[in-house]
Amino acid sequence: MTEQSVVTTEKAKPVLPDAQIVKSVTHYTDHLFSFRLSRPQSLRFRSGEFVMIGLMGDPDEKTGKQRPLLRAYSIASPSWDEELEFYSIKVQDGPLTSKLQNIKVGDEVIVRPKPVGTLVLDALLPAKRMYFIATGTGIAPFASLMRDPDLYERYDEVIMCHTCREVAELKYGADLIASLATDPLIGEMVGDKLKYYPTTTREESPKMGRITTLMKDGTLAADLGLPPLNPETDRLMVCGSMGLNTDIKEICEAAGLTEGSNSAPAEFVVEKAFVG
């Protein structure tokens, strides 16, 4: 089910402090949707970073006061985009997403202007090949980075591995990657540098399995004709559940790669896609 409501409103000014206007909303499944917001001119961020976003909560029963209900969200749009894009889960009974999933064009979403995060190109030392490894909504920071010209200036080869339970959950990433080939801004830079490796764990699809298994048993390398992980040539960015992050970290460290950070760039970086 892909249902789209595209920009039809005039540019309006938000009323809430730090709020931005919803420009479009796309629903992918009962559990996933994306949306685009106006971007404050003053908001500068590096592709791959996250911000706190949210809505006003319900009024307090005693005081009647409303407080913002905020959660961490990766910015899925690149740093040059004039709008902000987010890709979101819909958690049934989730304090924020049970409401956020109902936003419509023209509504307001609070965006706190303090971007942070470790999934930035500057946290890694230069090399030949970049692996992006994501599960579920963990593809959001890579949706940003895959649209950043800097990525293709720094790396000869980019491998986007995305694992979900079902095929429909891959659609946001698949559509985005398909659109890059003809993107007037970066299409030529992307060329044949970007390789997409989607896998499912539950529903039947051309490639099934957890990415950790496919890396460990050599399937990923065989499918894409890649050499074993090597600290000289390979860099990785990982965004998924705690379990995925821990497993990939082990694979990286076993291959001799060191974890990097903003202050000490190295060979791989990891960020949680959610707390749970």
Ligand SMILES: Cc1cc2nc3c(=O)[nH]c(=O)nc-3n(C[C@H](O)[C@H](O)[C@H](O)COP(=O)(O)OP(=O)(O)OC[C@H]3O[C@@H](n4cnc5c(N)ncnc54)[C@H](O)[C@@H]3O)c2cc1C
């Ligand atoms: C650094 C960081 C970046 C994040 N970026 C994103 C993002 O780009 N998109 C996004 O949808 N969420 C993202 N999250 C998760 C987000 O902060 C919220 O948890 C999510 O929006 C649900 O909010 P909630 O209030 O409805 O439920 P919460 O009370 O926050 O979560 C309820 C439970 O739902 C599960 N859950 C929450 N988020 C997810 C998720 N994304 N995928 C699978 N299970 C989940 C967890 O088990 C969690 O305990 C990020 C979290 C962190 C720490």
